[in-house]
Each structure stands twice: as structure tokens, then as C-alpha cells.
Amino acid sequence: MKIAILGGDGFVGWPTALHLSDAGHEIHIIDNLSRRWIDTELGVQSLTPMDSIQERTRIWHAETGRRIHFHLIDLARDYQIFKSWLVQNKPDAIVHFAEQRAAPYSMKSDRHKNYTVNNNVNATHNVLNAIVETGIDAHLVHLGTMGVYGYSTVGAAIPEGYLPVGIDTMSGETVKQDILYPANPGSIYHMTKCLDQLLFQFYAKNDGLRITDLHQGIVWGTHTPQTERHPQLINRFDYDGDYGTVLNRFLIQAAIGYPLTVHGTGGQTRAFIHIRDSVRCIELALKNPPARGDKVEIFNQMTETHRVKDLAELVAKLTGAQVAYLPNPRKEAPENDLVVNNEKFLGLGLDPTRLEDGLLAEVVDVAKKFSYRVDRSRVPATSAWTKEIAPRINRDPEGKSLKSVS
Amino acid sequence: MKIAILGGDGFVGWPTALHLSDAGHEIHIIDNLSRRWIDTELGVQSLTPMDSIQERTRIWHAETGRRIHFHLIDLARDYQIFKSWLVQNKPDAIVHFAEQRAAPYSMKSDRHKNYTVNNNVNATHNVLNAIVETGIDAHLVHLGTMGVYGYSTVGAAIPEGYLPVGIDTMSGETVKQDILYPANPGSIYHMTKCLDQLLFQFYAKNDGLRITDLHQGIVWGTHTPQTERHPQLINRFDYDGDYGTVLNRFLIQAAIGYPLTVHGTGGQTRAFIHIRDSVRCIELALKNPPARGDKVEIFNQMTETHRVKDLAELVAKLTGAQVAYLPNPRKEAPENDLVVNNEKFLGLGLDPTRLEDGLLAEVVDVAKKFSYRVDRSRVPATSAWTKEIAPRINRDPEGKSLKSVS
Ligand SMILES: NC(=O)c1ccc[n+]([C@@H]2O[C@H](COP(=O)([O-])OP(=O)(O)OC[C@H]3O[C@@H](n4cnc5c(N)ncnc54)[C@H](O)[C@@H]3O)[C@@H](O)[C@H]2O)c1
Ligand SMILES: NC(=O)c1ccc[n+]([C@@H]2O[C@H](COP(=O)([O-])OP(=O)(O)OC[C@H]3O[C@@H](n4cnc5c(N)ncnc54)[C@H](O)[C@@H]3O)[C@@H](O)[C@H]2O)c1
Numbered sequence: 147m148k149i150a151i152l153g154g155d156g157f158v159g160w161p162t163a164l165h166l167s168d169a170g171h172e173i174h175i176i177d178n179l180s181r182r183w184i185d186t187e188l189g190v191q192s193l194t195p196m197d198s199i200q201e202r203t204r205i206w207h208a209e210t211g212r213r214i215h216f217h218l219i220d221l222a223r224d225y226q227i228f229k230s231w232l233v234q235n236k237p238d239a240i241v242h243f244a245e246q247r248a249a250p251y252s253m254k255s256d257r258h259k260n261y262t263v264n265n266n267v268n269a270t271h272n273v274l275n276a277i278v279e280t281g282i283d284a285h286l287v288h289l290g291t292m293g294v295y296g297y298s299t300v301g302a303a304i305p306e307g308y309l310p311v312g313i314d315t316m317s318g319e320t321v322k323q324d325i326l327y328p329a330n331p332g333s334i335y336h337m338t339k340c341l342d343q344l345l346f347q348f349y350a351k352n353d354g355l356r357i358t359d360l361h362q363g364i365v366w367g368t369h370t371p372q373t374e375r376h377p378q379l380i381n382r383f384d385y386d387g388d389y390g391t392v393l394n395r396f397l398i399q400a401a402i403g404y405p406l407t408v409h410g411t412g413g414q415t416r417a418f419i420h421i422r423d424s425v426r427c428i429e430l431a432l433k434n435p436p437a438r439g440d441k442v443e444i445f446n447q448m449t450e451t452h453r454v455k456d457l458a459e460l461v462a463k464l465t466g467a468q469v470a471y472l473p474n475p476r477k478e479a480p481e482n483d484l485v486v487n488n489e490k491f492l493g494l495g496l497d498p499t500r501l502e503d504g505l506l507a508e509v510v511d512v513a514k515k516f517s518y519r520v521d522r523s524r525v526p527a528t529s530a531w532t533k534e535i536a537p538r539i540n541r542d543p544e545g546k547s548l549k550s551v552s
Numbered sequence: 553m554k555i556a557i558l559g560g561d562g563f564v565g566w567p568t569a570l571h572l573s574d575a576g577h578e579i580h581i582i583d584n585l586s587r588r589w590i591d592t593e594l595g596v597q598s599l600t601p602m603d604s605i606q607e608r609t610r611i612w613h614a615e616t617g618r619r620i621h622f623h624l625i626d627l628a629r630d631y632q633i634f635k636s637w638l639v640q641n642k643p644d645a646i647v648h649f650a651e652q653r654a655a656p657y658s659m660k661s662d663r664h665k666n667y668t669v670n671n672n673v674n675a676t677h678n679v680l681n682a683i684v685e686t687g688i689d690a691h692l693v694h695l696g697t698m699g700v701y702g703y704s705t706v707g708a709a710i711p712e713g714y715l716p717v718g719i720d721t722m723s724g725e726t727v728k729q730d731i732l733y734p735a736n737p738g739s740i741y742h743m744t745k746c747l748d749q750l751l752f753q754f755y756a757k758n759d760g761l762r763i764t765d766l767h768q769g770i771v772w773g774t775h776t777p778q779t780e781r782h783p784q785l786i787n788r789f790d791y792d793g794d795y796g797t798v799l800n801r802f803l804i805q806a807a808i809g810y811p812l813t814v815h816g817t818g819g820q821t822r823a824f825i826h827i828r829d830s831v832r833c834i835e836l837a838l839k840n841p842p843a844r845g846d847k848v849e850i851f852n853q854m855t856e857t858h859r860v861k862d863l864a865e866l867v868a869k870l871t872g873a874q875v876a877y878l879p880n881p882r883k884e885a886p887e888n889d890l891v892v893n894n895e896k897f898l899g900l901g902l903d904p905t906r907l908e909d910g911l912l913a914e915v916v917d918v919a920k921k922f923s924y925r926v927d928r929s930r931v932p933a934t935s936a937w938t939k940e941i942a943p944r945i946n947r948d949p950e951g952k953s954l955k956s957v958s
Pocket of ligand 2: 562582
């Protein structure tokens with residue numbers, strides 16, 4: 147297949163590109179490299195030393211003889227350029243990672259809120275619009291998030307996208323209907339993914355587009371078999387307060403002797419998946435497209451759930467680290483249960499990497515190995531969800547005021 | 553109260569500004585005049601001769617001694633200017649009409665789809681973002697549409713925003729919960745209103761904003777007591793295939809001896825409200841804001857429902873016009889029932905203008921009176937919902953090919 151990977155320079159996009167190239171597909175990465183610019187804006191960098199995309203694809207070719215093509219296009223702004231690209235290249239499938247994906251970054255300031263809404267809604271809508279306009283029959287696979295669900299408060303398991311509900315009719319009966327799970331996003335970033343969902347639903351219904359939306363859990367881990375083939379193919383690893391996700395942050399904190407920072411009670415349950423499984427799920431989704439005229443296919447792309455505080459304790463036990471409980475910068479319920487259905491990918495043969503099995507390797511091979519590159523001042527999370535919360539979180543667990551670094 | 557009317561130069565915004573000014577409020581219109589530019593783009597004009605906004609406000613002052621202030625701001629693009637305006641003016645309430653509001657226009661081409669998504673999502677998000685950022689405690693009243701519901705297929709009445717459903721839990725019980733009505737929009741325009749809804753829900757929850765969303769039916773009629781005070785205060789009246797709404801189009805078609813154009817079977821049921829009632833509803837909503845921390849207050853702003861074909865027959869009977877059945881440019885179910893709850897506004901004292909009572913006056917005072925200004929070539933609807941539908945609709949009921957005018 148000829149596959150376009152939108153956002154293929156990112157944390158999940160890059161190993162996906164390699165995995166699919168390795169499997170024999172013709173891969174085209176489209177990216178505006180905005181994530182690298184955000185590193186510059188925040189003054190942070192990947193823990194792992196990451197080469198330019200041009201250099202990475204050159205190394206991949208030298209190692210494997212396979213070409214990955216790179217195209218610098220801003221999907222949110224360059225609609226006409228993307229449309230021309232589509233007409234010339236006619237991909238069979240498009241995998242869409244190209245969005246601003248950090249919840250804390252999306253809440254940093256009004257400018258960051260606007261940027262996230264603008265970038266994500268326009269990127270997604272431009273892609274849909276261009277597919278219809280060009281008449282290209284490409285299967286669109288989008289990376290969504292478990293965060294669109296906003297977690298059930300009534301004690302029902304989280305279904306794969308569609309919730310069966312009973313609706314009382316005027317004639318007095320109760321009719322069962324499957325509805326898109328009622329969205330209850332927890333940040334501007336998550337909200338853009340809910341907006342995406344409605345765009346997908348509309349374009350599938352009105353224009354018959356074939357769309358798969360993957361509601362992904364938090365991705366952890368760094369290496370895949372392909373990224374390990376050469377040091378310069380290494381994947382990015384974010385540990386800063388904005389882009390670092392909870393488990394990767396615990397690992398690096400443990401490696402540098404920094405307290406593991408748990409926000410609030412740590413009673414929030416989250417869903418997780420290893421990067422190796424994430425790229426496999428995307429391949430499975432590509433192999434199982436919906437038919438034209440079908441509603442949007444939705445998979446829950448996660449393999450296990452954990453309470454944040456249990457995760458911290460697990461990492462502490464493995465490494466001897468301390469756990470520090472800090473005020474929560476997020477506006478969210480302090481505790482929640484989370485039971486998630488993920489039968490669809492298991493049914494298609496996914497065999498998950500368990501957290502217990504992969505964690506120690508990750509500490510040794512990545513966190514410890516590259517810990518000399520860590521900037522401690524970038525570890526604390528400083529983005530507050532509301533103006534009331536902001537004054538409460540300006541201290542880090544090492545006791546220094548954070549005003550100077552934020 | 554000091555009230556900002558966003559989009560106050562438009563069809564509903566202008567009479568609302570006059571009505572609220574008449575009631576003693578301090579009125580500030582904010583508008584980028586994009587609707588006048590779209591008239592220019594399409595080569596259409598209001599049936600009624602409409603003065604500039606500067607001239608209209610001058611006449612209002614001369615007639616009543618009251619000032620309506622006008623500020624030229626693009627809410628989708630000029631975030632910083634709007635923010636400064638808010639800080640300087642600190643309105644008590646903001647009424648938000650400022651969106652591209654024609655479904656056919658939103659489906660005209662890929663450019664029009666992008667424009668509609670961009671303009672509407674950014675305008676709404678900028679307003680919310682700026683209210684939070686400035687800390688202004690203004691009640692936001694937004695004009696939504698009945699079209700967000702996408703019409704019940706199970707035979708339940710359309711509730712006011714929130715649908716009570718039964719959800720089966722893991723413990724085997726069924727729990728009742730109110731959810732935002734599952735969105736099923738029929739055009740890009742309607743979809744932007746569904747995106748708006750999620751933005752409102754998030755900002756009410758995260759930042760405690762006080763928000764009222766009015767799910768409005770199709771507005772008909774032209775005059776209000778205020779617009780009738782001087783010929784130059786007259787409201788706009790759109791009759792073209794993009795902006796003209798169904799009833800106003802029938803009236804003008806009848807007035808010029810053009811067949812009443814029913815698309816498809818005419819079996820679609822729609823909700824209606826007279827412009828006089830629309831401005832009163834907005835005043836009622838302003839008087840009854842939700843409290844800080846409440847969920848978004850939603851009213852159905854409509855007073856009656858009719859099948860399109862029954863409306864055509866009613867107008868035909870009144871005027872002797874012919875009815876022409878044409879291919880439907882929209883992708884929609886050919887027939888639908890629609891039962892809408894609107895107890896909230898009735899409970900607050902709304903006394904509706906019935907279609908039967910107002911229709912003849914509208915034919916005589918507006919459609920017949922200004923029929924000399926009609927451009928017949930602008931009457932047919934030419935925007936198709938999909939590429940498959942487009943070739944079927946390029947004929948008008950007078951038998952001429954429409955290629956030349958579109
Ligand atoms: N990392 C996770 O834990 C996780 C969890 C759930 C869902 N997801 C989703 O998976 C996707 C990929 O996540 P990631 O961690 O790889 O993020 P990332 O930020 O590392 O990668 C995103 C890539 O998209 C590019 N991009 C952003 N906007 C663009 C635009 N307008 N035009 C072109 N390129 C653009 C960026 O430059 C970057 O290379 C995202 O959509 C994210 O929401 C990620
Ligand atoms: N007219 C109807 O039948 C009807 C029915 C249901 C809902 N509504 C809603 O009511 C609202 C008003 O409708 P209308 O018929 O008066 O529409 P309209 O097009 O006549 O008025 C909208 C006004 O908003 C302005 N505007 C648009 N984008 C703007 C931006 N980015 N910045 C500043 N100003 C901007 C336009 O210039 C115009 O004056 C719309 O939101 C519409 O969706 C209308």
C-alpha cells in the first residue's frame with residue numbers, strides 16, 4: 147500500500163512509519179515539524195538525541211534499502227498544497243497523527259488554547275475536505291484519545307466508541323440505540339479530539355468516507371524493533387511537564403533521583419499502551435478498514451489501566467525512588483474508576499506488552515542511559531487548568547519557586 | 553445592562569440590537585460586516601434596501617435619542633482586539649450571532665467548507681477564551697440551531713438540549729442520565745454549531761462561564777416594532793438560493809410569479825419562529841441567566857413545526873402560486889417527523905406570533921412591495937451536498953440551465 151503518515155516525525159508517527167516501511171509499504175511522511183519548534187519555544191528537548199527527519203530517513207535507507215519520503219506541509223494552513231499532493235500521490239491510506247497533543251500545553255495560556263483549537267480542527271478538517279474534493283478513495287486512520295470519553299460516572303464499562311442507551315419514546319416504549327459516547331473532555335486538547343469525532347461522523351455520513359478513529363491510551367516506552375536498528379533511528383522521549391506523559395516522567399524522575407511527582411491524590415485511573423503495541427494496532431486498523439457507507443469504525447487502543455499512585459509505587463519499588471504528592475494543576479475528579487473494553491484489537495490478534503515486563507528495560511536502556519541529558523528545571527508541570535488553580539502550583543518538589551523557570 | 557451584540561449587523565442581530573436598545577440597555581454592535589461581503593461575492597442583495605450599519609445607527613439615534621455603538625472587529629481573526637475591547641467595556645452580557653449561517657453556502661465548495669469551519673469555530677472559541685482570560689463575568693447567549701439535533705429517528709420528542717437516557721451498568725442496573733442530545737448535523741454549517749456546543753460545555757465546566765445556547769428554528773418575517781419606525785431601519789430579507797430560508801423564499805417566489813420550489817418530496821418537517829418572537833426570546837434568555845457553575849442552559853427557540861410541502865401549499869393557497877417539485881440538493885431523509893419541546897420560553901411568558909396570522913402581512917408589506925428589486929436568476933438553490941448530487945440540480949424550474957449563473 148501507499149500510505150501517507152501525517153505527523154510522521156512525532157513520537158508515535160516515526161516508529162509507525164518505520165514499522166509500516168519494514169512491512170513493505172510505500173511510506174510518505176507529511177509533517178510541518180511544529181513539534182520541533184515547540185521544543186524550541188519551551189526550551190526543552192527529547193531525552194534521547196533525535197536527528198533531523200531528513201537524516202533519519204537517510205539512515206533508514208542506508209540500513210534497509212527502503213525509502214521513506216518526507217514532505218514539509220502544514221496541514222492546518224496549506225490546504226491547497228496538501229490537495230495537490232493528494233492528487234499527485236493518490237495514497238491508499240492516510241494515518242493522521244498531525245495534531246498538538248499535550249493537554250498541559252493546550253492549557254498554558256490563551257495563545258496556546260487558540261493555537262491548539264486552530265491547529266487541530268483545521269488540520270483534521272482540511273484532510274477530510276481534501277479527500278472529498280479530490281475524490282481519492284483513501285482509508286483515513288486517525289489517532290484519537292481515551293480522553294474523549296471523560297470517564298463513566300455511572301459504573302458502565304467504556305465501550306469502543308458507541309454506547310447503547312435506552313430512549314423513552316412518545317408512545318411510551320423504550321428504544322435501544324447506539325450513540326457516539328457522550329463527550330466530556332478534560333482539556334482544550336482533549337476537546338479538539340471530540341470536535342474531530344463529529345467531523346468524522348459527518349464526513350462518513352455525507353460523503354461516504356472510510357474512517358477509523360483510534361481512541362488511544364497513554365503511550366509509554368521508546369523502542370520498537372525498527373528504531374533499535376541504528377542509534378540514529380531512536381525515537382523521541384519527552385519528559386518535561388508539558389509533553390512528558392505520566393509513566394515516562396516517573397521513569398526519568400527515578401533515573402535522576404527526583405521525587406516521582408503525583409498530582410492530587412493519584413487516584414485517577416488511566417489507560418496505557420506500549421509504543422510497540424501502538425504501531426501494531428495501527429497496522430491492524432489499516433488491514434481492517436470499514437466499508438464505504440459504514441459509520442466511523444472506533445477501536446479503543448489501550449492494553450491496561452492503572453491508578454497513577456499505583457504506577458508511582460511500582461516505579462518506586464523497582465528503583466528506590468521517593469513519591470511526592472503535589473497540588474493538582476488539572477480540574478478533574480480526584481478519584482475515578484475506569485473499565486475499558488478493548489476486545490476488538492485483541493480479537494484481531496494483538497498480544498500486548500505488559501507494563502510489568504517492559505518497565506525495567508525502559509528504566510535501564512533509556513532513562514538511566516540518557517539521564518545525563520536531563521534538565522531538572524523542566525521536570526515540574528507548570529500549566530494550570532484555571533486561573534484559580536495557577537497560584538497553588540508554582541512550587542516544585544525540590545522546594546524551589548518555579549517562577550524563574552516558567 | 554451593557555450588552556455586546558456580536559454579529560449585530562445581521563438579519564436577527566439588527567432587530568435584536570434595536571429591541572434591546574429600545575428596552576433601555578446600552579448596546580454595542582461588534583461585526584466584521586462579512587455578510588455584506590458575501591452578498592458581494594454571490595452578487596446578491598437583500599430584497600429590502602438596507603443601509604450601512606453606520607447610517608442605520610445614526611437614524612436610530614435621530615429617531616429615539618438612543619445610541620447604538622458600532623465596532624468593526626473580526627471575531628475569528630482579531631482575538632487581541634476583541635480582548636482589549638472586553639477589558640475596556642466590561643459588558644454584562646454578550647449575545648453571539650457572529651457566524652456564517654447558511655447551510656447551502658457552507659456546502660458550495662471546499663473553500664466555503666473551510667471558511668465556515670474556520671470562521672465559526674474560531675469566532676466562538678475566541679469569545680470564550682477572551683472571557684476567561686479577561687475575567688469578565690458576562691453572561692454569554694449564543695444562537696444555535698435546531699439543526700444540531702438532526703431529528704429523532706426513534707419517535708421521541710426533541711428535548712431542550714439534554715436527553716434523558718438509560719445506561720446499563722456493569723452491576724446490571726440501568727441508570728438514568730441526562731446527556732447532551734447526540735448530534736447528527738446535516739451540513740457543515742450545522743456541524744459547526746455542534747462543535748460550538750462542546751466548546752460551551754467545556755468552558756462552563758472548566759471555568760464556570762455562564763452560557764445560554766438557543767437552539768433556534770428557521771426565522772421568518774422581517775419587521776419588528778422597532779425596524780418599522782423608519783424606512784431606513786428596515787431589516788434585511790434574503791431570498792437567494794443560499795441565504796434565503798424556506799418560507800421567505802416561498803413568499804418572494806409567490807410575489808414574482810415564480811413556482812414555489814420544493815426540494816425532494818417536501819416531507820421534511822422544520823421548526824419556525826417569527827423574527828418578533830426571536831428578539832423577545834433573546835431578551836427572556838438575558839433576563840434568566842444560569843448561575844456560575846451551572847451546566848449550559850439550553851432553550852429550544854421555536855414556536856411551530858410544519859412540513860415543507862404543507863407550507864408551500866399554504867402560501868400557494870394565499871397567493872395562487874404554483875408549486876414545483878425539484879431534485880433535493882441536500883443529503884437528508886426524504887421524510888421526517890419532528891416534535892419539539894419548547895415549554896421553557898412559553899413558561900417565561902412568550903406569546904407566539906402564529907404563521908397563519910402573520911403570513912399575509914408579510915406577503916403584502918414586504919414581498920410584493922419590494923418585488924421590483926428581485927433578480928430571478930438568484931432564486932434557484934445551486935449548492936449541492938455531495939459530488940454525486942451536483943449534476944442532478946443544475947436546472948431551474950423555469951427550465952433554463954443554471955450553469956451560466958452559478
Ligand atoms: N503520545 C501519547 O501518549 C498519545 C496518547 C493518545 C493519543 N495520542 C495521539 O497520537 C497522535 C500522535 O501523538 P505523538 O505523541 O506522536 O505526538 P507528537 O507531538 O510527538 O507528534 C505529532 C506530530 O504532528 C506534527 N504536526 C502537528 N500539527 C501539524 C500540522 N498542522 N501539520 C503537519 N504536521 C503537524 C508535529 O510536528 C509532530 O511531528 C496525536 O494526535 C495524539 O493526540 C498520543
Ligand atoms: N436566520 C435564521 O433563520 C437562523 C435560524 C437558526 C439560527 N440562526 C443563527 O442566528 C445567528 C444570526 O443569524 P442571522 O440570520 O442573523 O445571520 P446573518 O448572516 O444575517 O448575521 C450574522 C452576522 O454575523 C457577522 N459575522 C459573521 N462572522 C463574523 C466574525 N468572524 N466576526 C464578526 N462578525 C461576524 C456577519 O457579518 C453578520 O452581520 C447565526 O449564528 C445563525 O446561525 C439563524
